[in-house]
Amino acid sequence: MTATSLVTPTTSSVHLTLSRRRLPTWSFPVLGVGVVLLTLALFAVTPLQGRADFLVVVVPTYAVVQTAVSRAVEGRRAARDRLATIVVGSCFLVALIPLGGVLGYTVVKGLKRLDYTFLTHSMRNVAEQDAGGGAYHAIVGTVEQVGLAAAIAVPFGLLTAIYLTEYSHGRFGKLVSFFVDVMTGLPSIVAGLFIYALWVLALGQGYSGFAGSLALLLLMIPTVVRSAEEMLKLVPTSLREAAYALGLPQWKTVLRVVLPTALPGIITGVMLAVARVIGETAPLLLTVAFTASINNNPFHGAQAGLPLFIFSEAMLPNDTAIDRAWAGALTLIIIIMVLNLGARLVARLATVRR
Amino acid sequence: MFYERKRPQRGDTVFRAATLGAAAFLLVIMAAIAAFLIAKALPAIRSDSVNFLTSSRWNPDDDPSTWGIAALAVGTLISSVLGLAIGVPIAIGVALFISHYAPRRVARGFGYLVDLLAAVPSVVYGLWALVYLVPNMRDVSKWLHDYLGFIPIFGSDGLYGKSLLVAGVVLAVMILPIVAAISREVFLQTPQETIEGAYALGATRWEMIRICVLSHGKSGVVSAIVLGFGRALGETIAVALVLPASNVITFSILKPEGNSIAANIANVYGDAGEIGRGALIASGLVLFAMTLAVNLIARGVVARGGNLRRKAAA
Numbered sequence: 001m002t003a004t005s006l007v008t009p010t011t012s013s014v015h016l017t018l019s020r021r022r023l024p025t026w027s028f029p030v031l032g033v034g035v036v037l038l039t040l041a042l043f044a045v046t047p048l049q050g051r052a053d054f055l056v057v058v059v060p061t062y063a064v065v066q067t068a069v070s071r072a073v074e075g076r077r078a079a080r081d082r083l084a085t086i087v088v089g090s091c092f093l094v095a096l097i098p099l100g101g102v103l104g105y106t107v108v109k110g111l112k113r114l115d116y117t118f119l120t121h122s123m124r125n126v127a128e129q130d131a132g133g134g135a136y137h138a139i140v141g142t143v144e145q146v147g148l149a150a151a152i153a154v155p156f157g158l159l160t161a162i163y164l165t166e167y168s169h170g171r172f173g174k175l176v177s178f179f180v181d182v183m184t185g186l187p188s189i190v191a192g193l194f195i196y197a198l199w200v201l202a203l204g205q206g207y208s209g210f211a212g213s214l215a216l217l218l219l220m221i222p223t224v225v226r227s228a229e230e231m232l233k234l235v236p237t238s239l240r241e242a243a244y245a246l247g248l249p250q251w252k253t254v255l256r257v258v259l260p261t262a263l264p265g266i267i268t269g270v271m272l273a274v275a276r277v278i279g280e281t282a283p284l285l286l287t288v289a290f291t292a293s294i295n296n297n298p299f300h301g302a303q304a305g306l307p308l309f310i311f312s313e314a315m316l317p318n319d320t321a322i323d324r325a326w327a328g329a330l331t332l333i334i335i336i337m338v339l340n341l342g343a344r345l346v347a348r349l350a351t352v353r354r
Numbered sequence: 355m356f357y358e359r360k361r362p363q364r365g366d367t368v369f370r371a372a373t374l375g376a377a378a379f380l381l382v383i384m385a386a387i388a389a390f391l392i393a394k395a396l397p398a399i400r401s402d403s404v405n406f407l408t409s410s411r412w413n414p415d416d417d418p419s420t421w422g423i424a425a426l427a428v429g430t431l432i433s434s435v436l437g438l439a440i441g442v443p444i445a446i447g448v449a450l451f452i453s454h455y456a457p458r459r460v461a462r463g464f465g466y467l468v469d470l471l472a473a474v475p476s477v478v479y480g481l482w483a484l485v486y487l488v489p490n491m492r493d494v495s496k497w498l499h500d501y502l503g504f505i506p507i508f509g510s511d512g513l514y515g516k517s518l519l520v521a522g523v524v525l526a527v528m529i530l531p532i533v534a535a536i537s538r539e540v541f542l543q544t545p546q547e548t549i550e551g552a553y554a555l556g557a558t559r560w561e562m563i564r565i566c567v568l569s570h571g572k573s574g575v576v577s578a579i580v581l582g583f584g585r586a587l588g589e590t591i592a593v594a595l596v597l598p599a600s601n602v603i604t605f606s607i608l609k610p611e612g613n614s615i616a617a618n619i620a621n622v623y624g625d626a627g628e629i630g631r632g633a634l635i636a637s638g639l640v641l642f643a644m645t646l647a648v649n650l651i652a653r654g655v656v657a658r659g660g661n662l663r664r665k666a667a668a
Binding site: 077078080081083084085087088089090091092094095096098099101102103105106156159160162163164166167168172173175176179180181182183184185186187188189190193194196197198201202218221225249250251252254255275278279280281282285286307310311314315322325326329332333336337340 | 363365366368369370372373374375376377378379380381383384387390391394443444445446447448450451452455456464467468470471473474475476477478479480481482484485486527530534558559560561563584587588590591595616619620623631634635638639641642645646648649650653
């Protein structure tokens, strides 16, 4: 009798469990609904209104209420943990707003004008308030400019990367590596300004698609060098040693063994570099100028380009021009997405083969 | 059968020379860029009748040539710092969410989603900002002015449109994917045993993140931030579309004032004469110096972090 009376009070008043007291799962929806109702009441009484404002009020209020309740029931540490979860989660949601905004806006507004006419006609003799017109001239220009830039930057960047991984052992390699880093930081507008002052004006070459390629390739080279270098470094030394053991000279080892092994990775890097450069507007603005007509020759005369097309149409006050700008933006984003997906595909196929 | 090789193969010599040539040519290009830009900038700086570092006017082609980069440099810094202030906390939250909060299975997809943001070209951001952000930021700006107007930076003259704040928001969106992607990689590299150790000692998830993940990833996150800062400094088109392009040194981020070096180049290069172009080139050099300093700092932070880690491991 005395023994039981001694035991029972201890077990009921002091929790001898291993887990702390926790809020039950049903409490969170209840809290949520409560906060929403409270905010709705607040919006009915005060001049606050609007869906965006509602969210701005609801989320912090919920965070405060939940933290307070959790602190009272579960203690300070658990309350902090729950608050952190809310903050981190809402950071992610906030980041999705511009993503959804930019992509959604581009798709919805771009589809309005992305039609056959848009892809096959230029802006020649199309006034800004006219509904027709298209970006054919700009697409041609972009393909030529970026193609030329890649045609120069890729072999050049690849050779530099091969030098850095296979040949350089001394101070010169470090110097080159350092300047590749410096080049990475070259602002695109400064690259454009350099080509504008040197090629277009000082050398008297005038505006042309090729001038734009020159500016773009300055921006492409460091990315190509860096990605190719990373990929070449991944090639195991044992492969090289095996090639040497079979009597291959170094240059054949690099060309026949090292490069083919690293090729998928290098292709991925190049495609990503192209995707990066294809949307550059600032350097083109200063070097390619702009034209409303089709110019198939990248070496002579002003050309258009998709980013330039978007920029120039966006500056116009007419809705027809803004619609064209969105259609151009959608075209550009589709091209970039295809390049990105292609790059991922190449990378994946390569890993499967290995 | 063994061959005595007396001299290196001709193929080797040629190939080595080709790669060395490419590497050397890269140095030549950088040297040429530096030399040419400086050569073009110097005459303009010499003919400047006011101090080019402290003046904020931009009339290089007038007869007494008066121009300076003060307003442009300040505007560049303020908009970039605003972009960091808004973008970095969100980016770190996103990185933490993807690395330690989201369920494994969907985390990769979320990662791709954020990377998608990095693939959108800046001119599209500019277009979106001009069409969507400028009108929609009006209410936010007005709210900031009405309730926080006593703080000088939120001063306003009642015109809410293009402003440094809008430019800052665009830059925040643009640097978010870069900072988030690098931070995510760094957070994922937190050694598993320290995470398990923290949990074993009874840490909550947030405590584990503070003790293990954040302290482990500090230097990586700092270099990610600095890289994002460099990107923000050099951004041209998106900023040119939403900045008011008025050369005034201003700290009021809501007023239609402010300009940036890159946006100024894009806006006025077409009308610039000989001295005007030199002036633009000088401002471009200042911008390059700024991004260069920022990138070198990032490199230094990474290198030092690596050393520390190696020392800790030894």
